[in-house]
Amino acid sequence: MLTGKQQNNDVRELGNLLLETGSLLLASGANTERVRTTLLRISTALGHHTEVLISYRSLSITITSSNHEHLFNSVRRTSHHGVNFRTVSGISRMSWRVVEEGWNIAQIKEEMARIKALPHFPRWVTLAMTGLAGAGFCRFAGGSPTDLLIVFTATVAGLTARQELTKKKYNPYLCIYAAAFVASLLAGLPAWLGLGSSHEIAFATSVLFLIPGVPLINSFSDVIDGNLQNGIIRGVNGLVISFSIALGMLTSMMLYQLY
Known part of the structure; x- marks a missing residue:
């Protein structure tokens, strides 16, 4: 039988683990309801009653006993939100294994360490696949083979600019502005030099890799689930990115006098 001190230590360890898990989910692009459901699933499987309060950049966890005595209460600020579906799906699968296989805290911590250590795709793979995706959008819009090459080059250059500025800790919106400027500047260069047609399709599709799909989808999901505050914040974030x-x-168009 656990002593009161041992029980408190276990609850504190669980609380910190839930904070870490929730923060990682938020930073990886999970919506509010998914974060709450995952954390409650883990906590309930381990026999604890937990209240979760989720805002856009912070997470609060309160664990209480059966007599409503507060055993753990803490808040953690989350990092900048990005997109990492491998992390989101990995934590989701882990939470179900906690329920179905009766994992303890030590096993959860071990799995969390493994998930956090998962390597990212090599940079050249990310650049190449993003470039091909941009070229694919250009083709769907009716772009010519020359347009596809222009968009591929512009997308790779724009994404490289964003990655380099992000490494230097610049404002995220400034990084997106710079990426859009670099991509559209390169996409508009052939037309400005008088090489071939106007390449309007290439210019228009060169920045599609920056479209904030995940923030806008999560915004809609949060509003539908009743998480209005987070939904509005995510929506405004998507609008600022746009x-x-x-x-x-616009900066590229002004330089090329395309207006």
């Missing part, structure tokens, strides 16, 4: 993209393209 504005940064438009501003980058």
Whole structure:
């Protein structure tokens, strides 16, 4: 039988683990309801009652006993939100294994360490696949083979610019603006030099890799689930990202006098 001190230590360890798990989910692009459901699933499987309060950049966990005595209460600020579906799906699978296989805290911590250590795709793979995706969008829009090559080059250059600026800890919206500017500048260069047609399709599709699909989808999901505050914040974030993209393209158009 566990003593009161041992029980408190276990609850504190669980609380910190839930904070870490929730923060990682938020930073990896999970919506609010998914984070709450995953954390409650783990906590309930381990026999604890937990209350979770989730805001856009912070996470609060409160664990109580059966007599409503507060055993753990802490808040953690989350890092900048990105997209990592491998992490999100890995934590989701782990939470179900906790339920179905009766994992303890030590096993959860070990799995969390493994998930956090998962390697990212090599940079050249990310650049190449993103470039091909951009070229694919250009083809769907009716672009010519020359347009596909232009969009591929512009996308790779724009993404490289964003990655380098992100490494230097610049404002995320400034990084997106710079990426849109670099991509659209390269996409508009052939037309400005008088090489072939106007390449309008290439110019328009060169920045599609920056479209904030995940923030906007999560915004809609949060609003539908009743998490209005987070939904509105995510939606505004998506609008600011879109504005940064438009501003980058506008800068290129002004330089090329395309207006």
